[in-house]
Amino acid sequence: MFTETEISKRKRQTENVMRIFFLVMTSLMILPLLLIIGYLLYKALPVLSLEFLFTNPKDNMRAGGLWAPFLGTIYLVVVSLFVSAPIGIFAAVYLNEYARESWFTRITNLAVVNLAGVPSIVHALFGVGAFVLFAGLGESILAASLTLAIMTLPVIIASTTEALKAVPMSFREACWNLGATRWQTIRRIVIPNSISGILTGVILQVSRAAGETAPIMFTGAVFYKNITEGNLFAYNITEQCMALSLHLFTISTQVPDVTEGIPYGTAVVLVGSVLLVNAASIVLRVYLRTRKKW
Amino acid sequence: MNILRKKSAANLPFSETAIELFIRLCGISSIIFVFGIFFFVFREGAGFLFNGLDLGQFLTSVEWQPTSLNNKRYGAFALIVGTFSVTILAMCIAVPFGLGAAIFVSEFCSPKLRETFKIIIELLAAIPSVVWGFIGLTLMNQLIIAVFNAPIGLTMLNGSIMLALMSVPIIVSIAEDALKAVPDSYREAAEALGATRWQVVYRVLLPAAKNGLLAAVLLGAARSIGETMAVLMATGHSVNIPSGPLSWIRTLTATIAAELGEVARGDEHYQVLFIIGILLFTITFVVNLIADLVIKGIRQDS
Numbered sequence: 354m355f356t357e358t359e360i361s362k363r364k365r366q367t368e369n370v371m372r373i374f375f376l377v378m379t380s381l382m383i384l385p386l387l388l389i390i391g392y393l394l395y396k397a398l399p400v401l402s403l404e405f406l407f408t409n410p411k412d413n414m415r416a417g418g419l420w421a422p423f424l425g426t427i428y429l430v431v432v433s434l435f436v437s438a439p440i441g442i443f444a445a446v447y448l449n450e451y452a453r454e455s456w457f458t459r460i461t462n463l464a465v466v467n468l469a470g471v472p473s474i475v476h477a478l479f480g481v482g483a484f485v486l487f488a489g490l491g492e493s494i495l496a497a498s499l500t501l502a503i504m505t506l507p508v509i510i511a512s513t514t515e516a517l518k519a520v521p522m523s524f525r526e527a528c529w530n531l532g533a534t535r536w537q538t539i540r541r542i543v544i545p546n547s548i549s550g551i552l553t554g555v556i557l558q559v560s561r562a563a564g565e566t567a568p569i570m571f572t573g574a575v576f577y578k579n580i581t582e583g584n585l586f587a588y589n590i591t592e593q594c595m596a597l598s599l600h601l602f603t604i605s606t607q608v609p610d611v612t613e614g615i616p617y618g619t620a621v622v623l624v625g626s627v628l629l630v631n632a633a634s635i636v637l638r639v640y641l642r643t644r645k646k647w
Numbered sequence: 648m649n650i651l652r653k654k655s656a657a658n659l660p661f662s663e664t665a666i667e668l669f670i671r672l673c674g675i676s677s678i679i680f681v682f683g684i685f686f687f688v689f690r691e692g693a694g695f696l697f698n699g700l701d702l703g704q705f706l707t708s709v710e711w712q713p714t715s716l717n718n719k720r721y722g723a724f725a726l727i728v729g730t731f732s733v734t735i736l737a738m739c740i741a742v743p744f745g746l747g748a749a750i751f752v753s754e755f756c757s758p759k760l761r762e763t764f765k766i767i768i769e770l771l772a773a774i775p776s777v778v779w780g781f782i783g784l785t786l787m788n789q790l791i792i793a794v795f796n797a798p799i800g801l802t803m804l805n806g807s808i809m810l811a812l813m814s815v816p817i818i819v820s821i822a823e824d825a826l827k828a829v830p831d832s833y834r835e836a837a838e839a840l841g842a843t844r845w846q847v848v849y850r851v852l853l854p855a856a857k858n859g860l861l862a863a864v865l866l867g868a869a870r871s872i873g874e875t876m877a878v879l880m881a882t883g884h885s886v887n888i889p890s891g892p893l894s895w896i897r898t899l900t901a902t903i904a905a906e907l908g909e910v911a912r913g914d915e916h917y918q919v920l921f922i923i924g925i926l927l928f929t930i931t932f933v934v935n936l937i938a939d940l941v942i943k944g945i946r947q948d949s
Contacts, residue, residue, distance in 0.1 A: 364843050371845040372755050378747030382815055383767050392786055440673050447674025463939055464677040470935040471684060471928060472873025474900045478924040482687035503680050536666050564775025567875040571907050598777045605781050606880060620781050624774060631773040635766055
């Protein structure tokens with residue numbers, strides 16, 4: 354039979370070495386994720402409880418829980434969602450269903466890419482200049498949410514575009530042939546067939562908005578605000594609020610003698626909610642792919 | 648048929664045009680926002696930029712003394728150097744790992760393992776920057792002190808490692824797209840000549856996908872340049888020209904984040920922070936533009 358020549362042996366060896374080398378490279382990136390989550394959980398274990406989530410920070414933020422910042426983050430995310438979801442979805446509809454191949458479309462796409470690339474702190478400056486000062490909203494939940502909404506718009510546009518692209522052209526053509534107008538086709542055929550993909554993008558926007566710190570620092574989030582525990586409507590959107598991300602920054606850098614474990618607990622709650630929301634979007638996506646009929 | 652036509656004809660004039668107008672408006676919203684960002688940041692900083700700021704001093708002096716009473720200096724050179732040095736070091740760490748992982752995921756992996764890796768990379772990308780900063784402040788700080796026997800672990804190296812971990816997911820996903828975009832016929836041709844997987848990657852795919860890989864690196868770098876919270880918390884935050892990976896630095900982004908809360912509106916110092924914002928906007932805009940042109944370049948070739 355064939356005996357291995359010197360060359361093919363060397364080829365096989367390099368092949369194996371390279372395969373293992375790249376496997377190690379990939380694994381080395383995954384290791385930090387596990388390591389970080391494990392480390393945070395281990396350090397946070399003494400403080401983690403339901404009570405931690407439902408009590409306000411106490412004693413100049415050296416003790417207590419996370420109620421005020423947690424509720425603040427929910428407010429910021431929900432209000433920003435109301436702005437960015439419609440604009441983002443319709444922007445993607447425009448780019449995918451209306452826009453023709455032209456230099457203008459190219460520029461629009463380039464603007465989406467560049468909007469995604471603008472540093473978060475520049476978004477903060479924009480928020481201060483446009484919403485806090487020019488529009489006269491002052492430092493408020495509204496101003497911070499609008500800043501977040503514009504910052505996370507590209508997330509929704511990108512994933513909605515993907516969802517719309519997945520709807521086969523023949524669906525649209527069949528609908529047009531029945532005499533439907535463009536908008537009727539979009540409303541009755543394109544959007545219902547891609548709604549779950551669009552939803553994935555909206556969920557991703559939520560997770561992105563929840564984690565941001567820089568854009569809300571000067572537009573509406575404050576270091577400390579006392580609100581009623583357990584009241585879901587404790588914030589007014591024209592006032593400032595606390596936020597989980599900013600709270601983590603504050604208690605880990607600005608406040609001395611914080612009870613050991615509280616910053617870790619805050620980080621766990623923040624990472625936990627963001628990853629949970631992300632995982633939901635991934636599960637939805639994987640489920641949809643298995644269910645797709647065309 | 649008749650009924651449908653009547654209905655749609657009756658509906659068309661107003662509701663259809665109105666909704667189309669709205670969709671078109673949303674469509675160009677990104678353009679409006681990009682211009683809006685530039686306009687409003689520029690508006691706040693313009694007064695001092697054209698009238699008073701010594702631009703030469705701003706770009707070349709290392710003296711950043713905005714709060715000094717009798718000797719105010721706005722030299723951002725150390726901040727610019729800080730931003731670029733932390734980014735370059737981060738890229739030195741992230742690029743080999745990112746490209747290696749992209750090659751593994753796209754060429755050496757079974758489909759099932761690929762899905763798993765991609766999900767994990769996506770989760771890695773989802774961790775908020777303030778949490779990376781917190782990790783830098785606690786875990787990485789102690790690690791650097793222990794490993795390098797340094798007096799303090801909040802250094803450029805610390806920030807670079809955090810930035811590397813944050814930008815790796817972007818590099819992986821764009822590099823993987825670039826590798827996928829290489830037609831399968833290239834791979835088949837090389838394999839038919841007896842090439843092993845590694846030979847295909849090294850001799851065929853890397854040259855064919857080099858533009859996309861370059862774009863991946865550029866976008867990773869743009870992300871690092873714009874990152875704020877992680878570098879604010881992990882790099883020691885002191886104005887300094889770094890002499891090595893273990894020196895303290897301060898970046899452009901971190902300066903804005905740390906000082907904007909303490910200045911009065913309309914103040915020179917306040918306006919200088921907005922001018923730094925213009926500088927950051929311009930840098931990332933140019934890098935993103937180059938990356939886009941590079942990507943468009945490959946599309947036209949293939």
